[in-house]
Amino acid sequence: MKNIVLGATLLAATSLAGITQAQALTVGVSIPAADHGWTAGIVYHAERVAEELMSEYDDLNVIVKTSPDPASQANAVQDLAVQGIDALVILPTDPDPLVNAIMQVKSQGAFVTLVDRAPSNNDNAVRDLYVAGNNPALGAVAGEYIADTTPEAQVVVIRGLPIPIDQQRQDGFDGALEGSNVKVLEKQFGNWNRDDAFRVMQDYLTKYPKIDVVWAQDDDMVVGVLQAIEQSGRDDIQYVIGGAGSKDMIKKVMDGDDMIPVDVLYPPAMIGTAMELTVAGLMDQVPVAGSYILDATLVTEDNAEDYYFPDSPY
Secondary structure, three states: OOHHHOOOOOOOOOOOOOOOOOEEEEEEEEEEEOOOOHHHHHHHHHHHHHHHHHOOOOEEEEEEEEOOHHHHHHHHHHHHHHOOEEEEEEEOOOOOOHHHHHHHHHHOOOOEEEEOOOOOOHHHOOOOEEEEOHHHHHHHHHHHHHHOOOOEEEEEEEEOOHHHHHHHHHHHHHHOOOOOOOOOEEEEOOOOOOHHHHHHHHHHHHHHOHHHHHHHOHHHHHHHHHHHHHOOOOOOOEEEEEEOOOHHHHHHHHOOOOOOOOOOEEOOOOHHHHHHHHHHHHHHEEEEEEEEEEEOOOOOOOOOOOOOOOOOOO
């Protein structure tokens, strides 16, 4: 635990005065309900790490609450505040509507760790620690792999939703291809949904007689892409790159699947990292404030086993 924290590059530090390991401490964890693959992974890792932390620390209680929408999550956070939690770890369904509820917890002296999604004004006042994946790097790592592996490739792109996270990923991808001979044929939104991605890929297969590579921003969409390719009977597509690190895609990489040679991490396990860092600050008096941005690791056949969680739903 200490090695995780001391190895992190954090932008600021704070002290948690008056907290000793002899005190019984409570950490509230508020996360979205499992409405699709990635959030199902969030729930899995939050519950897994909560059990591990309570086994490690006798005087620690971790409460995990899931919520289907911002209003429900605001209520859940307020319930945690009433219980007098010492820290809140929260991955907001939508951060802006939750600012007031988070600030209520923070005004009571609790340490707040915000995960993945920040308010639109990026106000540091709502959190002590920020833990997130690296969206620009997710796109850049995929682009660099394509440029290095298939430098003359004709590529189709399936984006997520028209929101800032998607744009950050797309900007990183486009930047990585600058100066290369890779040709991007078209970009369409697949809404981070496998059925929508299936329809977009069908459209691409109809329009373009030759496609070398597909980049889809999310592993859920890759499922739809692979279905469309299989149904078409086309054999010109050399490989598909997704992102996030779903167990199905990681397993394909592990097994040397030609169509899925690599994946790029944006791991739902980041909720566990946030919980570990928060508890280390509370229990071990380690300074853990500022920003902790996870690497967008390129998962290959050589390292895939390190990122494979067979019991996870995602």
